[in-house]
Amino acid sequence: MFDLNREAREIQSDKDIAWEIYKKSTTDMIGLYTLILCICVIFILPIWVNFDPLTQNVAERLLPPSWSDRGNLHHFLGTDEFGRDFLSRLLIGAQNTTKYAFLACFSSLIIGTSLGLMSAMSRSRTRKGVLHHIFDILFSIPSILIAFITIGILGASLPHAALAIGVSLLPRFIHESYCAAKKELEKEYVRAEISDGSSRLHLTFTTILPNILSTIISNMSQGISIAIIDIAAVGYLGFGAQPPTPELGNMLASGIDIIYVSTSKAIIPGVAMIVLIASIQLVGHGICRVLNTGVADAA
Amino acid sequence: MRIFVFLPLLVLLGMSLLAGAEASASEGINRDSLIYCSERNISHMNPQRHPISSMASSISFAVYDRLLSIDPQTKATRSAVGTLERIYHNDTIYVFDIAKNISFHSNEFFTPTRKLNAEDVVFSFDRIINKDNPFYRPLEDFPYISHMDIVNNLISVRAVGPYKVEFRLKQPTNLLQSFLATDNSVILSKEYADTILKKNLPKETIDHYAIGTGPYTQYNFLRGRYVKLKRFPEYHGHRPEIRNLILTNSYRANKLLYKMFTGECHIISNPTASQMSFLQKVPKDFNLIRKNTLNGTFIIYNTKKPYLSTGALRRTLSSMFSLEDLNRSVFFDQGHYIVELFDEDPSNFLKIQKGNASASDRTTSEKDVERELLREADVKPLTYEKSDKFVNMFNEDIPDYAIPKKDLPEPGHDLFAHELSRQEYIEAYETLKQQELEITIFQSNVISNTAHSKIAQFLKSNFEKKGLRARIKTYRTNQGQNRIKKGLFDLAIVNVYSDSESLIYQMISCRQNNRRRSSLSSNISYTGNYTGWCNDTVENMYEDLSYLDKNDPDAIRLQKYIMNILVNEMPVYPLIYNLNLFVAMEYVEGLEPTPYGGVSFINARIKHEGDKK
């Protein structure tokens, strides 16, 4: 008779298959849950709960986190030296950093990938060379230095820091997408399509792009982690978000300044950053694995 | 297989590292060497090119000599290399005798062939004032001369004998000697200068590779990081016990304390407030040495802005936050109130009326209270005229140097500061509420400036709690100076480093500082009057004060007058000062603070446990 199970399995949609493959690795699942938790807490929770990172209350300054002796449940993670609630500062700070990091990385990704693809697909050698290497200058100058120079010209603020970091991420995306597109172009099915007569634009969007998607996504997760760390680094040096705006980098810096008096303020932002970035990397790794296995299975 | 090779090597390496483990903390106890860590950058080896700072003073006492020195007890000038011989012509010509038999250092491209004589003294000051001197630099490259316009006044310096130097001035002044006694006014070597010119080295070599006459000679200098000094065998004075002296600095201020704990520094200068509050809880091992200078923070108001143009407005703004809270949150309760130096009570300094009593009742009873308190028969409110020589600080220089005297209120006439009534307070508050205020702070890599950023955050938050709008603007040192000079600020937070007497004076003085800025320089102190307010009466009071002794009843009275005028007008609001101090390890003794905030190592020695025997 009919094997209903097999038929049921055969009509599984792509999404279900992808989810199955993703679920196989527990670490990736942990990463996914952590990331969803982080995003909810950082972006969605502040809409409902009124977090207040700026109100100073000198009477309650330098409270330790609530789980220690002198802690107060009203300020869950304690207060900084001005009496501002540390939990609010952490969440709003993480929000600021992540927002701008995402913006920088995403715009850089789009510009970089299009340039890389254009250079891989173009037939003339000069255009290929120019597009590919045009931003190599930025490659050779370390990202911190680019940030210094941009901020020296434009002035210190978070959007400028994000701009500088986005600019420094550009060459990496160009290179990676160029290499991946190059590799795809040498495969036989692409050659078959070309001889079939498809135009380059059509080729890019229907064949090449979906197949280098896994590289792009793994690059993007890498890129976001690097963007977050770099924006926080620029903030740590004092060139990013200006106080009193909270941001992971300048909270780290001010925490280290008062580390004799209160150690938790220096450690907590660091731990928060580690958790955030680790979860982003795990999710990126998981998606990569899904796309790779999917491709292998299909092939 | 290879594991068996690598693993033992790693273990050996680890053991050898840990073997020296405990040594690290006690490493520095080497009888011959001392490491001094400062928070300030060492950019040049010539203190003339530094502003007044602890590093400049320490270098000056270690490597150079000065013409005159300051007695630590009486604060009067006394002779060092030079001795005052005579003053002629009503204080306009000074002649000094130079001591004999003082040798110079030598280095890799210079060996001295003669000892110190008048030529060297002449050269050291001639390069500051004389444009034809090949080592001349524009005035802002000598930032310590900022608040003394002595340089404009000096016509010439010349040698009138092999060991006699004459200073000629335009106008009579009694400030020349204190200028010559400043730690930064050192004596350079003319022969060295000539050698530099002859060998065609860059002229800045004279500021980079130091040749002086002090107890230590330079033998290694890494700009911005450290300088290593060695004892000079032919020093003319008391031979120091410490053979090697290393002056160094840290990029980040919080490192200083770490270095004390690991023994990499024996003496640190000016720890931050949080570090100080920590040090007080840690017992025993440290000695605190007070310097003679203070670090005062002020808010200066731009009196040209319409919403800050009257005293009432400025006082209302100053009352929007509490000084106690500021001290607690930014300075960890380690700071002191500047107004206490002048015998005022910080909680009542602004004298703003509290409560709802009507205006007229208050005034009469107020007079009664004053009368009773002062027990004077005749109490008059102070009348001081607004000067018609009001100087607009933002546009032009004052052409004159001296300001003609005006009459001062006589003794017996006392004064009180006008207490701000509730009505005036509310009016001022309404005016202020309509404007978004801009708080300006400057960034450089001096320790005090993270404090400025915190003060700005504190102010902003307090203003917003009371319903005013504010925003914070940060500028790098150069840009900031420009903006302040052009009057493009509302209120600014500045830092003044000086001794207690001249702390407020520099901020409200009418005397112009001749600072024209070149394109790129840094570490300029902010002394100078940028408020757009000045007053002849106050000016004359300060000048009279400079001739009086501090405990003279006239001096106390003048000080009170000045304070009351300040409270009425409030062009600057004095906040907190920190005592500058050194923290030294307990086994270092014999350190002496210099008059301008440095430390002198001549009598320093390291005590060992073995010494107790």
Place this chain on the structure above:
Amino acid sequence: MIDFLIKKLELFFITLFILTLILFWAHIRLGDVEINKIVPEYIHYAGNLVTLNFGNSTESGMPIIEEMKLFFPPTIELLLLSLAVSFCVGIFLGIVGGLNHHSVVDKFVYGFCLLGSSVPVYWSAQIFILLFCIYIKIFPTTGNISMLYDVPRYSGFLVIDVFIQGNNEIIIDMLKHLALPLISLSLVPCATFARITRRSTINLTQNYFIKAAYCRGESRFDIGVHHVLRNILPDIVQKLNIIICNLYSSCILVEVIFDWPGTGLWITQSINNSDGRIIETTTFVLGTSFLLLNITLDILSTLVINRTRLTHG
């Protein structure tokens, strides 16, 4: 082969030209240049840069070349040592993890890769300082050697000079100062190397020839060295470029935190002092060296890939 090299050299010169243009623009903004004499000024400026005639610093007036000779060697030392350490340790961990896929060791290596690449270097450096210098007093906090010692300059590189001098105390002191910056700097590239190696090893072990080697009875160690290492090298060399650039970025931060007397501190101080000449000169030197590095690694990677392709047929 030859036109490949020529192409690369062309690229190098073009990028160098663009770099000088950018720096000249920065020079105009920072200093005063007459507008009608731009082209001869530019030629003069670019000529000076290329012939290494850097002029004097705006802040101190002393020649920049002297300072460069003092500040570059410590950075190069730190970079090379950290690269070597992270390369060896990372590849070792990656191979071990990859060959033992699905075991505890692999999970441990994976966890290390993850944590290592998510930790910001300036934070971990500060925590290390707190832990190892203040609480457990093993290492000193700043500098590359204690101020009390004087090491004569034979080569400019402290590591070499100290060994030439031969005094045991000084050698141990230098190693102690070196330990913390090295560890904090190597953490991230080590994790990156381990990740790449592990991924490539896992991919490689799917291949039949590895399984055949197992069946033949070769020990895991031999497989690791003989088979795996050679085949994953191309992947690693490809990424080496990015790793070294990121390493230098972290190096600047680490130098600032540990007061290591290298270019990082020098550049940051010059920016604080607005010393235009130094900033331009260092950007030029750094840019050129990284460009050269870029090109060398490009050539190297093509050679390595070609050779492996040849051996695999």
